[in-house]
Amino acid sequence: MTAKIEFQKVSKTFQVRNSTEFTAIDEISLEVKTGEFMCIVGPSGCGKSTLLDLLAGLTMPSSGQILLDGRPIKGPALDRGIVFQQYALFPWRSALGNVEFGLETKGVPEKQRRAAAREYLALVGLSGFEDRYPHELSGGMKQRVAIARSLAYDPEVLMMDEPFAALDAQTRETLQSELLSIWERSKKTIIFITHGIDEAVYLGQRVAVMTSRPGRIKHIVDVPSDLRQSDDDVRSLPEFGRLRHEVWTLLREEVLKAQQQERRHKLGTPSIAPEAVIHG
């Protein structure tokens, strides 16, 4: 398989109050293969969302570059779709209208657009809810609409920023397994950011663990494909537990580090780790 996305020594620094520089992510190199389901976990504030913003083309890296199919990313485009934790649905548009949004930008004629939107709403199990406004939908349904909206304009890469974090446990599990089946059918490349270790191991073919600030890729854990082939309750398999523990251990160190940083920050000393200053 070829690399769909390539992060090449990507750093992003922000200017904080004129003098100090803040390194959100630091020399990240990462390859995501075509059609791969890649999960990224990391302690809060490790720059996961910055990573997605960069990939989405909403901001540009301070150094390094991000390649999509070998070409550097220049800005937002419909070849990448993003699903946010807070759904980001347009409240004045019906479910159907929301799904049509990207297709409008793409210039799809109205009739086809409507038909496609219906099809994608059906795909996420929302047939019959086309005319509902977002406030008339539950959290899970809203996220389904958001997923349908991102899939509808047929991006090659689907980026998901903790999409299920705000949902209750049952809804989350349902959506996770539905997402897997959508992924298997659509063969999209998915980059999925999450806090949840279970979620990452359950969904991802690979799980990238990020360090606490400044964000780097600490380690990538491979999830064997036979684990996900099992029809059983995957989460109860010993292999799942082992992987879960592996990710947990990697993450735990970083969480502790992040907490220390936080504490230091509260005491007034700069929260930026010494290495960051060197690179910045």
Add this chain to the structure above:
Amino acid sequence: MDRAQHAIERPLLREPDSVSRPTPLSPALVYIGTLLQRSAAIFVVALIWEIAPRLGLVEPAFLPPLSEVLTTGWELIQNGQLMSHLAASLQRSLFGFSMAILFAVPMGLAIGSSRRVEGFLFPLFEALRNTPALALLPVFILILGIGESSKNALVIYACSWPILLNTISGVRGVDPLLIKSARTMGVTRLDMLRKVVLPAALPTVFTGIRLAGANSLLALVAAEMVGATAGLGYLIQYSQYNFKIPHMYVGILAITVVGLVFARVLQWIERRFTAWKAD
């Protein structure tokens, strides 16, 4: 200020929840019941207006009984006078009001979407907004003369500020996540304004439009009291000069009715445009 005002205003303007009663009444009866209940205070005041002058509690020459005012009103309707004044007033207020919307909404969108421009202009707007429109009437007359243009200009001026400032604050209040989401879908700048910013700001814009509706009548009446030959403001002022007191009250009642209808229509339009909003 406007921001605080619309926060308080919304719940007050909303209809009370539909009356639920244990006995199954026909919807028409329930409606009439609610209507009676809600207009009870108006009836009481109308009754006092009728009785007080008759009992000599107030000077009937200054406050003629309501029935007399209504009779005069009926006469003015029949001889067409009220209609011509009404038409003159409506024409001016609707013209000024629509011009203000056409001018202030796009202007507000443009200003609100640029932080720099907004930061630069907002203090000026705050100052200008607090210059009462009526204080500027002599200036308008001085520059534009006593004809229609000064009246129109005054109404446009008075209507523009609430629309402009509310549009700006509406644009500033658009959820950044929606902007971000639209950006990831590669929308153009124009589409961003048209499809994201405007609809998201619309509820706030409407608050401005409602305030402008009230302002338009205020400015109109004042303008018509100075050197007009038709219009409800003129009717009120002219009748008072000539001591046709019932005529004066007819004018006042007519402007009240216009104001009420105006507010109702705006509310209706607002609801149609913002039907997507959660209650």
